[in-house]
Amino acid sequence: MSTAGEHAxxxxxxxxxxxxxxxxxxxLLPEHEIVGIxxxxxxxxENAVGTELxxxxxRAVADLINAIITGGKSFSRM
Structure with a gap:
C-alpha cells in the first residue's frame, strides 16, 4: 500500500x-544541461550518508534518476 509520502x-x-x-x-535549456541537472x-x-536504511x-532515488537519464522515463522524448 502506498503512503502519503510516496504519493508526494x-x-x-x-x-x-x-x-x-x-x-x-x-x-530554454539544452538537453546537455537538463542531463547535467x-x-x-x-x-x-549517491554520495549521501546515513544509516543503512x-x-x-x-541509492534507490539515484537509480531512478539514472534510469530517467538513460531513457527509462519520458525524457526519452528529448
Missing part, C-alpha cells in the same frame, strides 16, 4: 519532469 514523491517527480520537458521543448541530483543521492533509500 511521485507528484514531485512528475512536476519536475514536466518542467524539464517544457524547458527543453521551448528551447539530473546527474547532479543523482550524485547528491537511509543509504538504501538514497
Amino acid at each position: 514523491g511521485q507528484a514531485a517527480l512528475s512536476i519536475c519532469e514536466a518542467l524539464l520537458l517544457a524547458m527543453s521543448d521551448r528551447g 539530473l546527474r547532479d541530483a543523482a550524485a547528491t543521492h 537511509e543509504t538504501e533509500g538514497h
